[in-house]
Amino acid sequence: MEYRTLGRTGLRVSAVALGCEGFMHKRAEEVKADFDFAIGHGINFVDIYSSNPDLRADIGAALEGRRGEFIIQGHLCTVWENDQYLRTRDPQKSADSFERQLRQLRTDYLDVGMIHYVDAEADLRTVFDGPIIRLAQRLKAEGRIRSIGLSSHNPAVARMAVETELVDVLMFSINPAYDLQPASEDVDALWADESYARTLHNVDPERERLYELCERTGVGIDVMKVYGGGDLLSEANSPFGRALTPVQCIEYALTRPAVAAVMVGCKSRAEIEAALAWCDAPAAERDYTAVMTGLERFSWRGHCMYCGHCAPCSAGIDIAAVNKFRNLAQVQGEIPETVREHYRTLAHHASECIGCGLCEPRCPFGVEIVEAMHRAAERFGY
Incomplete structure (x- = not known):
């Protein structure tokens, strides 16, 4: 396993990490077995966005006795109402849900407290001009979250959040398809067929500026939607008409500036193994460029994608x-x-x-x- 520093938090996180989706609707013993397997292969980082009390309790039980060896990214502003997860900006509900989360996870702190799902500029103002950011700062001052994070799919809004200098970690959706798309407050546009019907060239400048801003300012990025909801793994569903492998998707995300880890939502042991294959994959298997070249409507022509194909340099330059x-x-x-x-x-x-x-x-x-x-x-x- 490769370990990277998560920006200015100083946390050393496994490059391949776990999303929580794959543990939903599993029995507690299955969750523990999956965590045992993941930990045995070097994974030390998990994102838990869901407020599902059973999921949180099962993960807490799976990590009991080894909390100090594992890095937990939990979310603020998610609540469990009417047997379903909901996003909220109500400070009291957010605080109450946070306290329940700590009890359910059998811990007294989160390594990263992630302000959940901010895609609209008006919502960003609600968060940073109101009680939610004050709640996050208070919890950080008390040591009950060690770093403040924010999750977003919108590069323009994410950049504004980073520019506040209050955010230590950004959770962002990164893959070669989404990177072509301009900033939008409509997250559904990222995977809508019509978004890929027109000709698209190169990484959207707003996204590139975001990654480079995070690199410069020490804001660590951990990645969601690395497989594009699974579409990129299917030739039929991929906007490119070509399938990428899990290893290629992970490699693409991990070669973007500021990216420390990829949160993979694995529903089975086989899917965890497919993600872990990145660790030992040779360069030829990691290479994502074959899928991204020679396409009629999508082109990265003239744009360095940090893929490393130019090596070796006669003068030894990286x-x-x-x-x-x-x-x-x-x-x-x-x-x-x-x-x-x-x-x-x-x-x-x-x-x-x-x-x-x-x-x-x-x-x-x-x-x-x-x-x-x-x-x-x-x-x-x-």
């Missing part, structure tokens, strides 16, 4: 890393100190490019890599 740091600096207009330091510690820098051009025919997306190295050297000075 081209994908240089491109990432150049993009981070370019968006800001000036070079943040964190980006400058990360660039400095690279073993080889853009100025060492000898212009041989061997990398360019290997790039599936037709990036003018030599020119990109020259621009990076100009920006960083070496």
Whole structure:
């Protein structure tokens, strides 16, 4: 298992992590068996958005005696009413549900307290101009949540949340299909067929700015909807007309800036194994570019996707890393100190490019890599 630091929280989380969907409607002994299996294979991170009391209690029982070894991301603003989960912005209901959550999980704190599902700008204002953010801050001050998070599907709203500097972790939907889509307050548009009926080119700039902002500011991203609700795993349902594997979907998400972990909603042991296959998969199996190239209506032409196909560089330059740091600096207009330091510690820098051009025919997306190295050297000075 690979472990990554979840932004400025300092938490070391498994790159492959668990969503809670797969544990619903299972018996307590089945939940424990699945957690035993996951923990035995290095998974140490779970997201629990559901307020279902049976689910929370079963997960609490499964983690009893090993809470300190496991990182729990629980959600604020979810309640259980009339035998179903509901989102709320009522501060008293949110506080009461939080207290029940701790009791059900048999713990006295959450590692991440995630403000649940903020996709609309008006809702964002309700959260950050009212009692919900004050509740989250109070719980953090009391040590009952260690970090504040927010979940969203809308990159414009997520960016505004990150810019408040109050959010430590962002839970966001990332996959190669959703990344093509512009910002919207209508989450259903992400998987609507009509959204993919038109020609789409490259990662939407708003999404790219969000990932790069999180990287610069130390906000860790953990990923939901990595399989696009399962559509990307099916040739018939994928908007590309081609199926990706679980390993390819996970690899795509984990190569985006600031991403630390992917929360996979696994309903069976086989699905957990399919996600864990990423850990030992060779580069050829992780490679998602074959699905993303040669498409008529979808293109990432000229855009570095950090896939690493350009390697090896004759001068030893990590081209994908240089491109990432150049993009981070370019968006800001000036070079943040964190980006400058990360660039400095690279073993080889853009100025060492000898212009041989061997990398360019290997790039599936037709990036003018030599020119990109020259621009990076100009920006960083070496």
